[in-house]
Amino acid sequence: MKQQTKTLLVWLGLIVAVLALANLFNSSQQTTQISYAQFIRQIHTLKDTTLNVEVHPGHVDIDYKLDDKTYEVTGPVTEELYTKLDANGIDYRVEPEEDSSILQFAIMWLPMILIVIIMVMFMRQMQAGGGKAMSFGKARARLLTEHQGKVTFKDVAGIDEAREEVEEIIDFLRDTRKYMRVGGRIPKGVLLMGPPGTGKTLLARAIAGEAGVSFFSISGSDFVEMFVGVGASRVRDLFEQGKKNAPCIIFIDEIDAVGRHRGAGLGGGHDEREQTLNQLLVEMDGFESNDGVILVAATNRPDVLDPALLRPGRFDRRIVVGLPDVRGREMILKVHVRKVPIEDDVDLSIIARGTPGFSGADLENLVNEAALMAARRGRDRVGLSDFERAKDKVLMGAERKSVIISEEEKRTTAWHEAGHTLVAMKLPERHVDPIHKVTIIPRGQALGVTQQLPEEDRHNLDRRYAEARIAILMGGRIAEELALDGQQTTGAGNDIEVATTLARKMVCEWGMSDKLGPIAYNKNDSEPFLGRDIARPKAYSESTAQAIDREVHEIVISQYNRARDILTTHSDALERLAVALIEREALGLEEVKAAIEGRPLPPLPEATPAKAAEPAAGEAKDKDAAKKDEAVRPGSFPVAEAT
Structure with missing residues (x-):
């Protein structure tokens, strides 16, 4: 708030300076006021001057320019004025009376209205988020709705146990009373852990597509910033957004970026990452409750996470998303070949048995490599030989036929x-x-x-x-x-x-x-x-x-x-x-x-x-x-x- 006040004062100072310059410019153009008697005495010298006469109900305003000076006269409305002007051969233009109330109002209030508008726009800019100067404390979570989630549980295969655990949480959100009748409590946190490429993020995307509630997605590295205290501020803002949209799910990918063991670094207790973790711990299970907000996190390094983050009441469930077995690999291959035309002789069970230790990402890469090889050879469908060549390329690397060997x-x-x-x-x-x-x-x-x-x-x-x-x-x-x-x-x-x-x-x-x-x-x-x-x-x-x-x-x-x-x-x-x-x-x-x-x-x-x-x-x-x-x-x- 102090920084915002300082910035606001700077803007107000700039506005005042602009108004002062405008006033100084207008003052340099001010006219010289003379009396009506003085004007009558020098009227014979105004033969080559054109007068502007503005007639009002009780007086007339006359202004003219003489010797590079502008004069302004206010006099009575009499026939003597016009007689003297005509007698001395002075040209004049009579301008009818204008309603100056609107003009006077604009001159009086327009600067103030302008200042208020600028202040309102500036304050809205500070609160809007995005990449503005004052929005670095806002969480950069993306809100996904049910219609925006393109991945469903039909796209998730080979991790049946993990899928069942997640489906139970979604069912709790849809029908809370069924579980509360027997004294059940909704889990506050779900930790997805397993080797890289096993489908942790894919499972979270499926949650977004199936949950039917608000789904916020953010990466652990999004909390890290060059400014001190920004990570904790973004955690607070993230959970505030979650409370406003409860019930909702918050997904933090690669949580080990901010959830590492405290007291392990060389920066001491004031380490910025530790402050972010402290705020995350408080938001998950602190003095205030976050009913209806479920935190889902994914990591492939559960060994480095802080013990306070893993205790019951914070991450109540730890779901291991491991490497698929032979049946799981076959199901994953069926998912990935949906959009790939394959030959009738391709038996996915044989490919699954020949790819032990492959993760879901490895199998997706295998199918893609096989499709590329088939296209490279001018074929319209992917055959078993393409899968074998792709498997050799993935396991052993691409052939380097251009290398000269003695x-x-x-x-x-x-x-x-x-x-x-x-x-x-x-x-x-x-x-x-x-x-x-x-x-x-x-x-x-x-x-x-x-x-x-x-x-x-x-x-x-x-x-x-x-x-x-x-x-x-x-x-x-x-x-x-x-x-x-x-x-x-x-x-x-x-x-x-x-x-x-x-x-x-x-x-x-x-x-x-x-x-x-x-x-x-x-x-x-x-x-x-x-x-x-x-x-x-x-x-x-x-x-x-x-x-x-x-x-x-x-x-x-x-x-x-x-x-x-x-x-x-x-x-x-x-x-x-x-x-x-x-x-x-x-x-x-x-x-x-x-x-x-x-x-x-x-x-x-x-x-x-x-x-x-x-x-x-x-x-x-x-x-x-x-x-x-x-x-x-x-x-x-x-x-x-x-x-």
């Missing part, structure tokens, strides 16, 4: 990928994911990729599975050593990094060590934000740290030796697999089995028609000008592993 590097990459593949094929099937495809065509940032896909969704990783993963990762380096007479390359750098990280998690987090036992050592060394226990000492002694390092080293080396035994024992199969990769550049599961067993490989599929084989825009580049990319793409454990 024959020596091609041979090294083939042996490297053959090592991964052979180890995976010779380990017990129940401990590894089946090989889906192996290629030495550069994809993404990788020179070669060995792709494994689990036959079913994995929710737990056992010790034997983790050890098998390390052995498979070591297979590439061992195959290089066997093919290059002990030489080592940088191609295994990512494999070694992933294997070491996996072994350290087995020891420090998962308790998969016989020597150290089921004890967690610094489970979360990387704090979610700077300043939280920044000077915390290690939770174990230096001797324990050395024991951890020895155990990690032992796990990796034991699996390294395990993979070496497999490749040395089946060296002939390793060579056949590497040669097949050099010849064909990409092998499927059946071709891999044939190469390992020494059987003839299945014939290659027929060449794609010319129209379908046209390269996409940007793919047909000058190979002589292309540069070799030596970067190694990190593996996407446990779905695919790339080197």
